[in-house]
Amino acid sequence: SEPTTILVERRDRVGLITLNRPKALNALNSELMTEVVAAATEFDADPGIGAIVITGSEKAFAAGADIKEMSSKTYADVVSQQFFGAWDDLSRLRTPIIAAVTGYALGGGCELAMLCDTIIAGENARFGQPEINLGVIPGIGGSQRLTRAVGKAKAMDMVLTGRQMKVDEAERAGLVSRVVPTEKCLETALEAAAVIASKSAIATALAKDAVNRAFESSLVEGVRAERALFYSTFATDDQTEGMAAFVEKREPNFTHR
Numbered sequence: 040s041e042p043t044t045i046l047v048e049r050r051d052r053v054g055l056i057t058l059n060r061p062k063a064l065n066a067l068n069s070e071l072m073t074e075v076v077a078a079a080t081e082f083d084a085d086p087g088i089g090a091i092v093i094t095g096s097e098k099a100f101a102a103g104a105d106i107k108e109m110s111s112k113t114y115a116d117v118v119s120q121q122f123f124g125a126w127d128d129l130s131r132l133r134t135p136i137i138a139a140v141t142g143y144a145l146g147g148g149c150e151l152a153m154l155c156d157t158i159i160a161g162e163n164a165r166f167g168q169p170e171i172n173l174g175v176i177p178g179i180g181g182s183q184r185l186t187r188a189v190g191k192a193k194a195m196d197m198v199l200t201g202r203q204m205k206v207d208e209a210e211r212a213g214l215v216s217r218v219v220p221t222e223k224c225l226e227t228a229l230e231a232a233a234v235i236a237s238k239s240a241i242a243t244a245l246a247k248d249a250v251n252r253a254f255e256s257s258l259v260e261g262v263r264a265e266r267a268l269f270y271s272t273f274a275t276d277d278q279t280e281g282m283a284a285f286v287e288k289r290e291p292n293f294t295h296r
């Protein structure tokens with residue numbers, strides 16, 4: 040069935056997912072989560088897609104988990120439903136995902152952006168973990184990913200006060216990779232995604248895996264994993280082609296094998 044909370048498009052080798060609940064500032068309800076994860080999983084399985092962009096509207100990437108949906112839930116409800124656990128599936132995809140963030144990225148919205156592999160932000164973007172104002176705490180990885188992204192001092196500040204961070208601070212802190220004029224944000228993210236999608240898909244997946252090891256393991260483990268992943272690229276046609284193309288002074292023609 041057609042999704043009702045998101046728009047899904049293909050732009051050549053790039054898959055674009057646009058959060059589309061404008062009246063609720065793209066608040067993340069269960070239906071939206073299911074639709075985003077399904078669309079991204081389908082793109083991930085498609086060899087014709089080499090990168091994914093997730094975006095929202097100019098006013099809001101997403102203003103958090105849907106408070107109206109959550110408000111009546113009990114402890115038993117959230118435990119038995121493993122509430123919002125399916126968002127973790129996004130972090131297991133091999134295809135790189137770029138968040139193109141304009142406007143509010145709050146609570147679950149900030150967490151969704153951080154679940155993506157990198158964040159490109161418009162000048163009007165605002166990041167925050169305001170859960171504390173609702174008597175709860177981040178629940179889609181925010182306390183973990185924000186701390187790894189910006190360090191303990193700033194993460195504690197954000198999570199305990201619930202304040203919003205503007206883009207200059209977010210860029211200085213390393214939360215976002217690029218800041219661009221608001222109206223150029225999606226275009227810039229799509230261009231970056233197209234560049235990623237033009238490379239060897241197998242090398243891209245290994246590179247993403249290698250960088251993620253830095254988040255998930257110790258330095259010694261990460262360096263060991265990187266070495267093995269690097270060696271494995273020499274079993275691919277794309278390593279042969281990529282290096283031959285350089286030596287022959289031509290563009291590589293990757294077969295993604």
Ligand code: HXC
Nearest residue numbers: 062063064066102103104105106107123146147169178179
């Ligand atoms: C449900 C939301 C919403 C949300 C906004 N809306 N955020 N509905 N859940 N998170 C709705 C409003 O109720 C309103 O609908 C409409 O969107 C427009 O919002 P306004 O508040 O009128 O807009 P504005 O005055 O411009 O303020 C924007 C805002 C504010 C500062 C972003 O909406 C806001 O503070 N939102 C909540 C942010 C938040 O606390 N997020 C964290 C959620 S907890 P109506 O129908 O009234 O017009 C979370 C937990 C994650 O994310 C972990 C889960 C496991």
